[in-house]
Amino acid sequence: MTSLETSQTDKPTRRISIDQVSRVEGHGKVTLLLDDEGHVHQARLHIVEFRGFERFIQGRPYWEVPVMVQRLCGICPVSHHLAASKALDVVVGATQLTPTAEKVRRLMHYGQMLQSHALHFFHLSSPDLLFGFDSEVSKRNVVGVVAAYPELATHGVLLRKFGQEVIRLTAGKRVHGTGSIPGGVNKSLTRAERDELLAALPDVLQWAREGVDLVKALHQKNTALYESFGLFRSSLLSLVGPGGRLEFYDGVIRARDADGQVMVDGIEPKNYRQHIEEEVKSWSYMKFPYLTALGPERGWYKVGPLARVQNCDFIHTPLAEAERQAFREAHGGQMVHAPLAYHWTRLIELLHAAEVIGELLRDDDLMGDALVVSGERVGEGVGIIEAPRGTLIHHYKVDSQDLVTMCNLIVSTTHNNQAMNEAIRSVAREYLDGHEPTEGLMNHLEVAIRAFDPCLSCATHAMGRMPLYVEVRDASGAVVGSATKSSR
C-alpha cells in the first residue's frame, strides 16, 4: 500500500470528508478518497484557514507584540505571550531576568500547562476513551461525561479552574492577559494571592493523580488497542532543561530518532534555523517542518507530551518521575509511538505542572518587587518554549525605530503536521479500508487527531519566512515543477 498521501490509482474514486474536525481547537478537515470497493487511496488532514499574523505584526512596535500574538490562540495564549516575551527579552538586552520575573513567568506557564492539559483530557478527549470511539454522537461529549461520571467531570472542571486562576493572578486575566513584558513582568504575587493558590493545591495534586490513574487503567483495560491505534514510528523533538530534565519554560533543543538515539542535542534556541526547515504542500495552509540534516522525507518528527516525556532523562518532581518510570516499565523501556499514549504522558505532565506550581508557590521570590531589567539593545531575538502541544518558536527582528520588521513563528501543532497525517493514514488502513465509512468509523480518524491535542488556530496563523521547498504536482500526483526560496 502506498503512503496514502496522494492517490496513485487510475480507478474512479469517491471523496468523503469530516468537515470540520470537532473537539479540537481550530479549523481542520479530513478527506479520504475511496474506490468502488471501499479501499482507501488517499487520506489527508487539511488546515483550511489562513490569517497572516506574522505579516501584519510587521510595522508594529515591539512592545505590543506579546499582547497581540497571544490572540493566535485562546486555549494557550500564555505560550505565545511568553515565547514572544522571551524573544523580545533578547532584543531589549535582558540577558538575565530578575528571580521574581523568571518565577512569575514560570508559574504562569505551568498554570497554563495544567489548565490546557485538563481541558484537553477532560472536556475534549475523555468522551472517546470512556464511551468508545464509535459510541453514540449525542453522548460522546463533555455533557455525556458530566452525566455518566459527574465526579470526574467536576474534578476536570476544577483542575482547569485552578490553572486559569494561576494565570489570572500572574497575567491579570484568564484569557489574553498582560503580565509579561519584554525584560520581565509587570506584577508579582501578593501574599494573599499566593496563599489562595497554596490552599487549593492539595486537592489539585489529588485530582491530578486520579487523572493519571484513570488513563493508566484505560490503557491496562485495553492494552492492544492503546498500543496499536494509529501507530506510526517517528523521531521526536523538544526542549530539555538542565541535565536533560523535563522542562517547559526554557531549555535547549534535543531530538531523538524512532529508536530513542539522540540525534541532535544542546541546540541553543537562537540557532534553530540551522536545524529546522519547513515544506509547503498545495493542499494545506499548514507547513511541514523537518530536520534540515535529514530532509523532508525522513526528517519530520513529533512534539508534545509523548515526545517530551521520552526525550527528557528525568523529571525533577517525585510524583511525576515515578509515573514516568511506570510509563517506561509498562512498555519494557522501549520507545512508545502509539498516539493514544499522548494522553498518558499528558496527564503525567499535568501532575508535574501541579508539583512545580507547588514548588514555586513556596518560594518567596514570587512576591519580590524587582520586576524588569534591560541592557544592550539588539536587533533580533528568538524565544522558544514548550507549549502544552509542543515546541513553540518565536523569532523577531526589530529596527532602530522599535518597529518589528520580521516575524517568524513555528507553532507546536505545525511540528505535528506530518505526524497527524501519518496517524490518520494508519487508522484509515486499519479501520476504514474496505469498510463502509460509518460515522463511528470516521470518528476513529478524529480520535487519532485529538490525541495530539492540535491547536489548529495557532497553526493557521503561522506563515513563516523559513527556507521553502515547494513541489508542484499534477492531478495524478506526479511532480511537474518545484521552486526553492531560501531564508534571508
Next chain:
Amino acid sequence: MSAPKRKLKVATTSLAGCFGCHMSLLDIDERILKLLELVELDRSPLTDIKHCGPCDLGLVEGGLCNAENVHVLREFRKQCKVLVAVGACAINGGLPAQRNHLDVRECLTSVYRTVPNDPELPLPLDHVHPINDVVRIDYSLPGCPPPADALWQFLTDFIAGRTPSLGHGLIHYD
C-alpha cells in the same frame, strides 16, 4: 397549564477567532455543570454535531476570513432564533482584521511563493469582516474575550426569559 419545560437548544461556533471566547465560556467554571442542566448543546466545538439544527440561541465567536466562515454563519442565522456576536472578532473583525490593510494575494505569495491551492481549501476573503456585514445579529457581547461573568449573566437572563442586560463591570473591551 404550561407544558413541561423543554431545554433550550444552544449552538456555538468559532469562525475567524482564537477560541478564547469559548474558553471564557468555560471560565464560568462549576457553573458549566448547572448550565448543561438547563440547555442542550447542538453544534459546538464541544460536540460532534457537524451541522446546526434548529436552535433557540446561537453564539458566534470570530469574524469572517474565508468563504467557509460565511457559509457556517448563514447556517447559524438560518437555524438560530437568536444570534449573538461574541467578542471583538465577531463584532468588528478583531485582531485578524489587521490584515485588511494588506493585499491578500501579496500576503500569500510572499509566504508560500506557490500558494496552497486545492479544492479542499476555502477561498480566503480579501478582507476580514465582522459578522453583521453578512447577517442580522440580535445581541453583541464585547470583550477580548467577554468576561465569563458577562457570558453567565447573558445566558441566565436569556434562559429565564429576561431581556439580557449586562451590569456594571461586565462590559469592557480588553
